[in-house]
Each structure stands twice: as C-alpha cells, then as structure tokens.
Amino acid sequence: MRLQITKTKNSESFFITKSYRKNGKSTSKVVEKLGTLEEVIQKANGQDPYEWAKNRAKDLTKQEKQQQKEILVQYSPTKQISMGDQVSFNGGYLFLQQLYYQLELDKICKTIQEKYKIEFDLNGILSQLIFSRVLYPGSKREAFYTMHKYLEAPQVELHHFYRALAVLSKESTRIQSQLYKNSQKVRPRNNRILYYDCTNFFFEIEEEDELRKYGKSKENRPNPIVQMGLFMDGDGLPLAFDLARGSANEQTTLKPLERKLLDDFSMSKFIVCTDAGLSSTANRKFNDIQGRAFITTQSIKKLKKHLKSWALATTGWKLSGSTSKKEYSLEEIQVLANHKAIFYKERWILEDGLEQRLIVTYSLKYQHYQEKIRERQVTRAQRLIDSGQVLKKSKNPNDVRRFIKQTHVTKNGEVADKQQTGLDETVIDKEAQYDGFYGVCTNLEDTVEEIIKINHNRWEIEETFRIMKSEFEARPVYLSREDRIHAHFITCFISMMIFRLLEKRLPENYTYGEIIETLREMTFYRIDGEGMIPTYTRTNLTDDLHQQAGFRTDYQIIPQKEFKKIFKETKSRKITTK
Incomplete structure (x- = not known):
C-alpha cells in the first residue's frame, strides 16, 4: 500500500491506496481516506503529518500481510454496478478439484495431449466437464457457458470441447485403468468383492443406429437406448464401465468388461456379485475358475419344483449368527416375532455341470415389507377396475394389471372386448407364498452371514446409477456420434468416482x-x-x-x-x- 496526496488550489487530501489486478489488468483502489491536511495534522497529534500518513500506510500493509486488517468496503446507492462485471462465483468445485488432482487426472490428460499433439487445454476441458456434471449438469455446450460460474476458468473455446470428446473416447480404457491405479493412492481399493450391474440410457430420437437400438428401457421409454455395464468395488467406488447396443441381452455385457479387468487392470482373484437378471449359467461358470467366485441373487419362483418345495418348506430353518444347531419352523419364527432376525437354510446343488450353494433366507421384516408393497399395488389395481378403463395386457411382471382378472368372451361364448371382472385372488395368493423369502447362489464356502452381508451391499451400485440419472442428469443423451456418446459416459464415470471419494471422506449421516x-x-x-x-x-x-x-x-x-x-x-x- 502507498500514500497518495491529491492537491487542489486550496487544500491537500490524503489517501492510502493499493494496486491489484482485475481481468488481467493492473488497477488501484482507495483503502482508507485519511482526510485533508488539517484533519491529518489533528490525527498526527504533534507528529509530522506526512511521516504519520506514510507510517499509517506501512501499518496497514503489515496488517494485511498478517491478515489482521479490518476491511471496510464502501458502496453508494447512487452508483450503478459496472456493465458485464461478474462478482458472484461458485467455490464448491474446489473440493472436487482437490480430488481431481489427487487422482492425477491432469497427468493423464498431459500424456494424452502429448500423444495426439493437442494444442488446446485438455485438462482444463475435462475438469470443467466433470465439475459441471456434478454442479450444473447439462449439455457440453452448457458446460462451456457455465465456466464463468467458477472462481477459475481455462482459456478454451467451444469447438475445443467437442474435439476433446473424440480423444477421450479413444482413450477410455487407458483412462479407466490409470484412474484405478491412481485411486489406490487416494484410498485403498476393496477389489476382493466386485459388484456388477447393467442399466440403459435413452435418447430423444426415433431412428436407430449401430449403437442406439430399441430395447427394454428401464424407464419404459419408447426410445432407442444404449446399455451401460458398470463394475463397482466392495466400498461402492466405480471401477470400470463399458457400453453395449441397446438391443443386447444384458447378461452378455458382463464377460467383455470382466475380461478388461483381467487384462488391463491386472486383476485376477475377485468375487463378482450380481442380481438375478445378470446371473446366467454361463456367467456363473465364467467366475467359477482361476480363483474367481460369484454371489448372485436367485429367484425362488424360478427354482425347479423340488428345490422350490425345499425352499418354502416350513421346517429346517436356522438362526443366522447363532452357534446353536437348533432348527426352527416358520410357526416358531412367527411366535418369536423377532423382525431383526434372519433365518436360513442351505444346500449344494449341481445343475448344468455347475456345483453351487443355494442359500434361502427368511425374515419377518422382509415379509412385512413385501406385503405392504403388494397391498399398495392391489389398491391401485382396484382403482383401475373401478375406473372402467379397457386395459391392455402389460409385459412388465411388476405391473399392477397382473392382479386384474379379465374375460374375453360373452356368456354365450361369443368374442367380446376385454372386460375387467375384479381382482384375481389366485394371482395374489400365489405371490403371497413367497413373502419373506430370499434366495442367493454362490460357489463360496464362507459363512452365511458373510454371504448375506456381501449381497446386501449391492444397493450401492443401484444408487450409483440413480445418482447418474437424477443428480448428474446423464439422460436423456442428446449426442449423436458414437465417440461423443462414449466420452459423455467417461465424464459421468469420472464424476461419479470423484463424488464417491468425497462422500467417503465425510461422515455417513449426509445424503x-x-x-x-x-x-x-x-x-x-x-x-x-x-x-x-x-x-x-x-x-x-x-x-x-x-x-x-x-x-x-x-x-x-x-x-x-x-x-x-x-x-x-x-x-x-x-x-x-x-
């Protein structure tokens, strides 16, 4: 800071000013107005007014360096704000940026930039795509125009964003592999247990192409989709992903991505945990060799007749976590009325050349949960009946219309329109017999408690997809080129990795x-x-x-x-x- 004296014909005025840079240009501002010469003489209290004023400037400089100076800011109700001068910025991205650099993504970008001899700032673009995906999700164009919201912004142009997408797509496997290695420096990875799931993302288009195909949409949308398979480690951190055609059977998406883990991630021994929809016999056999293992949910309804009878039998139930060999009947479990307890029975089975362990659990808490879900569905079905609507049959096995009984002929046997005749109690009773039961298949010999615990944590990968689709607004996807579509998901994947790491560093009580x-x-x-x-x-x-x-x-x-x-x-x- 320095002393500045302005002189007029009749007086001298003393100011303390400081220089600073704004938008790359040097400027200055008044920090303190000391007053006229007469006022300074009074403040100096016998000292030389000029020396006193200089010492005051030195004191303020010293206080500022020690961050002790009280800062006073003057505003005028008659002075307009400067045209186009932005004064409000987001700083929340700084917590994401810290993890971005700890994961050495800047280093990854530098390697890619040198490989392709890129002149624009790839690191700046990728970081902006990630920050915007978490904080201000939208299109790539919107990501460019939201750069000004942050305290810092790279010097890039809009067309650089789209050129960067093509490069990121080509280097997707390298980025995922290197990110996995770098993440182990940030937090030890629990790669003994891997969770796999597959979802799809729809596009606001009508015509299919090589990647975007019509298929079974998770959102029941009549649009072309792409499949996204995702591996997550035992702590809920994303590990690797891949894309597949929307028309592909999701069971076929597991092996290619798992081979990527074996080849590019140098992983060999792990347990793959999936839901029933991805647990084909081929996938189970693939993870029954070379130190790999599987845990997968098993539909009780789809078991063979003799296994279903065994699973639903009222006797032979053991209490999970107990050292006692006592077996309980379902009647005894009802009398105990312990909603926290989990009872189980198990056996080894041999089917299609694969030996596996079938574990069936039963709990009152899960039974009451399923009962409440079905009660709400039955209520909705009754409302549809009361409305008198002509209902089309749904292929969705969870649609409430499955509880509605329909007739297609008149009393004389003539062809007639579909008519709702009431609730189908047979279907309701048939589903009720499975309340409280849950099946798991595995080739592991671990304790039942450990198997249940591993399978229970599958909810984190489902939540990961939910965050991508809701908070990160990863769909609908408006990009059309296949390389740009893949780049879109690599940015979503990295964003999810950074966010999950931040989440793990915070107390668990925050959503x-x-x-x-x-x-x-x-x-x-x-x-x-x-x-x-x-x-x-x-x-x-x-x-x-x-x-x-x-x-x-x-x-x-x-x-x-x-x-x-x-x-x-x-x-x-x-x-x-x-």
Whole structure:
C-alpha cells in the first residue's frame, strides 16, 4: 500500500491506496481516506503529518500481510454496478478439484495431449466437464457457458470441447485403468468383492443406429437406448464401465468388461456379485475358475419344483449368527416375532455341470415389507377396475394389471372386448407364498452371514446409477456420434468416482443430495482488490467439507493471497490425512 496526496488550489487530501489486478489488468483502489491536511495534522497529534500518513500506510500493509486488517468496503446507492462485471462465483468445485488432482487426472490428460499433439487445454476441458456434471449438469455446450460460474476458468473455446470428446473416447480404457491405479493412492481399493450391474440410457430420437437400438428401457421409454455395464468395488467406488447396443441381452455385457479387468487392470482373484437378471449359467461358470467366485441373487419362483418345495418348506430353518444347531419352523419364527432376525437354510446343488450353494433366507421384516408393497399395488389395481378403463395386457411382471382378472368372451361364448371382472385372488395368493423369502447362489464356502452381508451391499451400485440419472442428469443423451456418446459416459464415470471419494471422506449421516446441493450453494462475492466474501450458510456439512480438505473458505472475507494459496493446494497431488 502507498500514500497518495491529491492537491487542489486550496487544500491537500490524503489517501492510502493499493494496486491489484482485475481481468488481467493492473488497477488501484482507495483503502482508507485519511482526510485533508488539517484533519491529518489533528490525527498526527504533534507528529509530522506526512511521516504519520506514510507510517499509517506501512501499518496497514503489515496488517494485511498478517491478515489482521479490518476491511471496510464502501458502496453508494447512487452508483450503478459496472456493465458485464461478474462478482458472484461458485467455490464448491474446489473440493472436487482437490480430488481431481489427487487422482492425477491432469497427468493423464498431459500424456494424452502429448500423444495426439493437442494444442488446446485438455485438462482444463475435462475438469470443467466433470465439475459441471456434478454442479450444473447439462449439455457440453452448457458446460462451456457455465465456466464463468467458477472462481477459475481455462482459456478454451467451444469447438475445443467437442474435439476433446473424440480423444477421450479413444482413450477410455487407458483412462479407466490409470484412474484405478491412481485411486489406490487416494484410498485403498476393496477389489476382493466386485459388484456388477447393467442399466440403459435413452435418447430423444426415433431412428436407430449401430449403437442406439430399441430395447427394454428401464424407464419404459419408447426410445432407442444404449446399455451401460458398470463394475463397482466392495466400498461402492466405480471401477470400470463399458457400453453395449441397446438391443443386447444384458447378461452378455458382463464377460467383455470382466475380461478388461483381467487384462488391463491386472486383476485376477475377485468375487463378482450380481442380481438375478445378470446371473446366467454361463456367467456363473465364467467366475467359477482361476480363483474367481460369484454371489448372485436367485429367484425362488424360478427354482425347479423340488428345490422350490425345499425352499418354502416350513421346517429346517436356522438362526443366522447363532452357534446353536437348533432348527426352527416358520410357526416358531412367527411366535418369536423377532423382525431383526434372519433365518436360513442351505444346500449344494449341481445343475448344468455347475456345483453351487443355494442359500434361502427368511425374515419377518422382509415379509412385512413385501406385503405392504403388494397391498399398495392391489389398491391401485382396484382403482383401475373401478375406473372402467379397457386395459391392455402389460409385459412388465411388476405391473399392477397382473392382479386384474379379465374375460374375453360373452356368456354365450361369443368374442367380446376385454372386460375387467375384479381382482384375481389366485394371482395374489400365489405371490403371497413367497413373502419373506430370499434366495442367493454362490460357489463360496464362507459363512452365511458373510454371504448375506456381501449381497446386501449391492444397493450401492443401484444408487450409483440413480445418482447418474437424477443428480448428474446423464439422460436423456442428446449426442449423436458414437465417440461423443462414449466420452459423455467417461465424464459421468469420472464424476461419479470423484463424488464417491468425497462422500467417503465425510461422515455417513449426509445424503448424496445434501452434499451436491451444498457444493452448488457455496458461492462467493468478489470485492475488488480485497478478496472473496462467502455468501453461503455455514453448516455442519460445510465444516466437515473444510475439515477433510485441509483448507477453509468460511471466514468473513478471504483475502486474495489466501485464495491463491487455496487454488494451489487444490491442484496439488499431495494427499494428507485430515
């Protein structure tokens, strides 16, 4: 800071000013108005007024360096704000940026950039695509135009974004493999247990192409879709993904991606956990060799007759977690009325040349849950009957119309339109007999408790897809070129990886929705020449975000120099335990 004196014909005025840079240009501002010469003489209290004023400037400079100076900002109700001058920015991305660099994604981008001799900033584009996917999801064009919302922005153009997509698509396997290796430095990976699931994403188009095909949409949309198969580790962190044609049987998507883990990820021994829809005999056999294993859900309804009779038998049930060999009947379990207890029975079976262990569990809690679900569905079915609508038969096995009895002929045997005659009690009773029962098949000899625990954690991969589709708005997809479509999902995959890692560093009591919304609301107001004022509400979550990151942005004002330190820290690959 320096002393500035302005002289007029009749007086001298003293000011303390400081220089700063704004939009790359040097400018200055008044920090403190000391007054006229007469006023300064009074303040100097016998000292030389000029020396006193110079010392005051030195004191303010020293206080600023020590971050002790009180900052006073003057605003005028008659002065308009500058045209086009942005003063509000998002800073929540800094917590994502820290993990982005700890995963060494900048290093990955540098390697790719050198390989293809790219002149534009690939690292800047990828980081913006990821931050925007989490905070302001939308199209790639929108990601470009939302760059100004962040405290920093790369110097790139819109066409660079689309050129980058083609490169990211070509290097998808390399990125996934390297990201897996780098992530182990950030957090140890639980790669003993792998969860696999497959979902699909629809496109707002009518014509199919090589990748986007008509198939069974998870959202029941009449649009072409692509299949996305995803592996997740035992802690819920994304591991690898691949895309397949929308018309492909999802059971066929597992082997190609698993081979990628074996070849490109240098993984060999692991347990693959899937749901019943992906548990074909071929997939089970594929994971019954060379140290691999499987755990998969098994539909009780689809068991062979003798196995179904055994599974639903009222006797032979053991209490999970108990060392006692006592066996219970379903009647005894009802009398115990312990809703937290899980009872089980097991046996080894040999089918299609595959020996596997069938575990069937039963719990009152799960029984009551299924009863409530069906009661609501039956209520909805009755409403449809009362409405008198002519209903078409649905192929969805969970559609409530399965509970409606229909007739297609008159009393005289003549052909007639479909008519709803009431609820089909036979179907309702048939489904009720499976309430409370749950089946799992595996080739492992671990305890039943361990098998149940592993299978229970499948919910995390289902939640991962839910976050992608809802919070990250990964669908509908508007891109048309296959390479750009693949690049879209690689950015979604990386975004999910970074977000999950951040989530793991925070206490478990926060939902993913709360975390994302808090990051979006962490905004700052810029004071030219001084720093940033937080305009968000400080909460326990913002405290925990700062605690795990090792820096704070929740002071009344963060000086410019301090923010430069934060920028530098979030771009460091150094990983410290907070």
